[in-house]
Amino acid sequence: MLLLNVCRANAYGTNQMEHRVVVVTGAGGAIGRGIALALARAGASVVVNDVGVSLAGEGGDGSVAERLAQEIKAAGGIATANSDSVSNWDSAQKIIACALDTYGRIDAVVNNAGNLLDRFFHNMTEEEWRCVIDVHLHGTFFVSRAAATHFRAQNNGAYVHMTSTSGLIGNFGQANYSAAKLGIVGLSKSIALDMRKYGVRSNCIAPFAWSRMTDSIPANTPEELQRIEKLKKMDAGKIAPMAVYLASVAASAVTGQIFGVRANEIILFSQPRPIRSVHMSDGWTPELIAEVAIPAMQTNFYELERSPDVVSWDPI
Known part of the structure; x- marks a missing residue:
C-alpha cells in the first residue's frame, strides 16, 4: 500500500490540490491508480472511477474502484468509488454527479x-472499431462535457486527457486506438480554445x-522483445x-499542450503547423503538382515511422 501523509500535506511542496475535487476515470489500472493515489496524497478529494472490465471490455467488477477508494481512505486520504461507464452519455453524467x-x-x-x-x-471489424472509439474518444468527450457546465x-x-504516441506518431495494428488518441488531441485543443474565457x-x-495496455504488445522478434524490456523499466507511477x-x-x-512522460523525462510534443508552401500564379493542374509541387516539398515529407522509431533512446 502506498502510504499517504495523514495530515495531507502536499507531496510536491505546495498545497495546490487542497480542497480540490478530481475525477479520475479508469483509476483501477496502473497509470490511473498512480494518479489517484498521488492526487489524494497531494490533498485532493478523488472520485475513483473504474468499471472493472478487461482490456477487451469483458466482465465488470465494481469492487475494483471500491478497493482503491478504501485504500486511499485507510491511508488518510479522501476518496469515493464510482463504477459508471464513460462510454455512454447518461452514465458519464453520473460520474460527475458523483463528485x-x-x-x-x-x-x-x-x-x-x-x-x-x-x-x-x-482485418478490423466494425465492433472492434466502435468499442475502442466509444471508450477513448466518446468517453473523453462525454465526461468532459458533463463537467463543462460546472467549470x-x-x-x-x-x-x-491521456493521448498516445500511437496516435501522435503511429503504430502497427492500432487504427482504432490511434484514431481515438489523435482525436483526443483535437478535442483537447478545442476545449482549450472554447473554454479559455471561463478560466478552463x-x-x-x-x-x-x-501497464496492462502495454502488456498486450506482441513480442515475436528480438527487436520487439528488446522494446518490451525497455517498457518494463518505465514505472506507471x-x-x-x-x-x-x-x-x-x-x-x-498551461493549456492546449501535449506532454509526454517517459520514466524521468518530460517531453513537449510538437503540433501540426505548415512547414513548406509552393505557389503557382496561374493555378495548379495535376501534371504541375507532379512536376513542381511534390518535388519541392518531398524533402520535407515525414517517414512512415512508428512510435519506437521516433522515441528511440533508452529511458533515463
Missing part, C-alpha cells in the same frame, strides 16, 4: 479510461509506462506528478 453529490464541487477531470482491441486495419459556472477547471484549461499526456501538476492551480497558465 457533486459527494463533495459539492468538481475542479478537475483526468480522462484516463481506456481499452484495447488491436487488429491490423484490413463554466465557477470560472475554473482543468482537464487532463485542457492538456494531454502521452504516457510511456508498463512516474506519470502521476505531471497529471497532478496539470490538475492544479500551479498550471493555470
Whole structure:
C-alpha cells in the first residue's frame, strides 16, 4: 500500500490540490491508480472511477474502484468509488454527479479510461472499431462535457486527457486506438480554445509506462522483445506528478499542450503547423503538382515511422 501523509500535506511542496475535487476515470489500472493515489496524497478529494472490465471490455467488477477508494481512505486520504461507464452519455453524467453529490464541487477531470482491441486495419471489424472509439474518444468527450457546465459556472477547471504516441506518431495494428488518441488531441485543443474565457484549461499526456495496455504488445522478434524490456523499466507511477501538476492551480497558465512522460523525462510534443508552401500564379493542374509541387516539398515529407522509431533512446 502506498502510504499517504495523514495530515495531507502536499507531496510536491505546495498545497495546490487542497480542497480540490478530481475525477479520475479508469483509476483501477496502473497509470490511473498512480494518479489517484498521488492526487489524494497531494490533498485532493478523488472520485475513483473504474468499471472493472478487461482490456477487451469483458466482465465488470465494481469492487475494483471500491478497493482503491478504501485504500486511499485507510491511508488518510479522501476518496469515493464510482463504477459508471464513460462510454455512454447518461452514465458519464453520473460520474460527475458523483463528485457533486459527494463533495459539492468538481475542479478537475483526468480522462484516463481506456481499452484495447488491436487488429491490423484490413482485418478490423466494425465492433472492434466502435468499442475502442466509444471508450477513448466518446468517453473523453462525454465526461468532459458533463463537467463543462460546472467549470463554466465557477470560472475554473482543468482537464487532463491521456493521448498516445500511437496516435501522435503511429503504430502497427492500432487504427482504432490511434484514431481515438489523435482525436483526443483535437478535442483537447478545442476545449482549450472554447473554454479559455471561463478560466478552463485542457492538456494531454502521452504516457510511456508498463501497464496492462502495454502488456498486450506482441513480442515475436528480438527487436520487439528488446522494446518490451525497455517498457518494463518505465514505472506507471512516474506519470502521476505531471497529471497532478496539470490538475492544479500551479498550471493555470498551461493549456492546449501535449506532454509526454517517459520514466524521468518530460517531453513537449510538437503540433501540426505548415512547414513548406509552393505557389503557382496561374493555378495548379495535376501534371504541375507532379512536376513542381511534390518535388519541392518531398524533402520535407515525414517517414512512415512508428512510435519506437521516433522515441528511440533508452529511458533515463
